[in-house]
Amino acid sequence: MEYKNLDVWIETRKLTKLVYDSTKSYPKEEIFGLTNQMKRSSVSVPSNIAEGCVRNTAKETTHFLFIARGSLFELETQFYLSLDLTYINNEDFKIISNQIILCKKLINGFINYYRTKQ
Template identity: 35%
Template sequence: MDVYKLSHDLTKRIYELQKKFPKEEIYGLVAQLRRSSSSIVANLIEGNYRFSKKEFKHFISISRGSCAELRYLIFLSYELGYLNEDEYQTLLRVCERIISMLTKLYNSF
């Protein structure tokens, strides 16, 4: 599915961008960014390997929540000056696209 690839690519982008964050954020904002971004695709994969569509649908919902959390953390990173305008807008667009894809996937069940 495209949502897997897009989510995985977003996680890799987050890992790359966080390298320029201040060292004091390594256990704070950086850890939260990594956790929420990787949670999107990890929950999709876990849900896909469950035995029922109902369980998969539940994990899609969790993935969508993780993406919403990531969207806020990206905004916070921008507000704190850790991301520039272009990085912020690009990441925001990708998050919105993933949320839309997850919503459609959820509603397809």
Template identity: 40%
Template sequence: MVDYKNYKVWQKSHKLVIAIYHITNTFPKSEQFNLVSQINRVCLSIPTNIVEGCGRETQKELARFLYISSGSAHELEYLILVSTELNFISKKESEKLLKEIDVIKKMLFALIRTIKKTL
């Protein structure tokens, strides 16, 4: 069992959740149960799966949950793109979020690669 709070990728993804929740709070109310719900759920999935993986007994299980986090990061990337095209997120905010998501994806990939070397 590993303390998830020690992982920089968890710290970054946690901060991303907070930022995303603030941004989706400004979306039209008509999107509350559609795009907002999907964005919030998938964004929250990134750090949540890191936490769940850290609570597992083996490194192999941790890697599996990190792959799920990575998939969620890719999904979030698309949802930010579509939200920008619908003018729910400004171009400037979108660019900042997409850069953060890209960093998180790279960190997850590096951590998975490191863990897989130990298996």
């Protein structure tokens, strides 16, 4: 399956762009802290989806999808922390939160698909 055509991969890339755009306005002292961690988490999601798609078995693919999902939940937590610290406003938080919810649904659907193939 070509991962570049998958909605789940495309939508998680959009999420990564949102993360990079939103963290530009974070305080400079967060460059090596929260900002860096958020970028790493966001990049991990589509990267693990891609890696999972090129694996030889459904079990291996599912493993990488679970890693991607874990990074997505990590990212969600980091955005809640950003909101708590007032690094992000409610409107931007809602936009990103909606994209995270979409990505969760897509990843969960993909995991369920591969579970039937095990």
